[in-house]
Amino acid sequence: NAGVTQTPKFQVLKTGQSMTLQCAQDMNHEYMSWYRQDPGMGLRLIHYSVGAGITDQGEVPNGYNVSRSTTEDFPLRLLSAAPSQTSVYFCASSDLGADTQYFGPGTRLTVL
Amino acid sequence: GENVEQHPSTLSVQEGDSAVIKCTYSDSASNYFPWYKQELGKGPQLIIDIRSNVGEKKDQRIAVTLNKTAKHFSLHITETQPEDSAVYFCAARDRTGRRALTFGSGTRLQVQP
Numbered sequence: 001n002a003g004v005t006q007t008p009k010f011q012v013l014k015t016g017q018s019m020t021l022q023c024a025q026d027m028n029h030e031y032m033s034w035y036r037q038d039p040g041m042g043l044r045l046i047h048y049s050v051g052a053g054i055t056d057q058g059e060v061p062n063g064y065n066v067s068r069s070t071t072e073d074f075p076l077r078l079l080s081a082a083p084s085q086t087s088v089y090f091c092a093s094s095d096l097g098a099d100t101q102y103f104g105p106g107t108r109l110t111v112l
Numbered sequence: 113g114e115n116v117e118q119h120p121s122t123l124s125v126q127e128g129d130s131a132v133i134k135c136t137y138s139d140s141a142s143n144y145f146p147w148y149k150q151e152l153g154k155g156p157q158l159i160i161d162i163r164s165n166v167g168e169k170k171d172q173r174i175a176v177t178l179n180k181t182a183k184h185f186s187l188h189i190t191e192t193q194p195e196d197s198a199v200y201f202c203a204a205r206d207r208t209g210r211r212a213l214t215f216g217s218g219t220r221l222q223v224q225p
Contacts, residue, residue: 004155031211042116042201042215043156050211058212059113090155094211099144099163101213103155 002026004104006091012110013081021076021107023091030096032074036060036087037106043090049074050096081111114139116204118216126224131192133219135202136184144205146213147176147187151198159200160187192223 007022025032033048035058045058049068063085065077074093078085088108094101115138125131137145143164148156162169162176162185169176173192178185189196199220203213 033212040121040217042118042203042217043213044215045212048212096211099146099161099205100158101146103148103157105153105155 004091004093004102006089006104006107008107009105010108012112013078014112015082017081018077018079019081021078021089021091021109023074023076023104024072025074025091025093025102026072027093027095027102028071029093029102030071031101032068032091032093033058033101034064034066034074034076035090035092036085037090038087046076046089078109081109083111085109086111114142114204114206114214116202116214116216118202118219120219121217122220122222124222124224125192127192127194129192131187131189131196131221131223133187133200133202133221134184135186135204135216136182137204137214138183139204139206140180140183141207142204142214143207145176145178145185146203146205148201148203149198150201150218156201189221192221194223194225197221197223 004025034046035043047066049055091104092101146161150156175188202216
């Protein structure tokens with residue numbers, strides 16, 4: 001049972017480039033979410049999903065897209081990266097009926 | 113929306129001493145309050161949580177207290193050990209379908225041997 005996995009661990013992009021951050025979980029959790037972590041600000045919710053085919057916006061969704069075609073995977077897409085998106089990104093998952101959210105190890109993204 | 117404030121931002125204690133981290137929240141409808149520990153280069157890991165119908169919860173050296181009237185909750189770590197050194201985050205969850213966690217800004221705890 002690998003839990004929540006994220007790839008890549010590190011990524012450097014140039015302004016305007018696109019990329020997809022991958023997130024997968026093997027716990028059959030319905031709920032998955034993406035957070036970004038910036039220094040001194042805690043974690044902020046970007047997008048979330050309560051099941052395959054269902055996604056919605058969180059607190060800071062601008063510049064990011066998501067989709068949920070399977071229960072296991074919840075990729076986060078940056079269509080045109082900006083320096084303001086330099087951050088550490090965490091994916092999390094949980095059962096809809098449970099409180100505990102499990103976090104992945106994170107992806108550190110730098111946009112030059 | 114919910115707003116969570118966390119204090120202090122840094123905390124240094126001697127091994128064996130107790131450490132207390134405090135958080136306040138703004139939304140009286142929030143009903144779930146977890147605490148996460150984050151070690152360098154890793155994702156947050158849940159260490160203890162409390163629901164709004166409970167005033168205190170303990171798990172070995174860790175305890176959390178909740179005061180709904182004052183809208184604040186605290187993490188207490190007793191008999192601290194060097195491996196307790198990490199960044200600790202409090203969070204509050206709203207009752208909407210988002211199930212979103214609103215995080216505090218974190219406390220860097222350093223336990224001096």
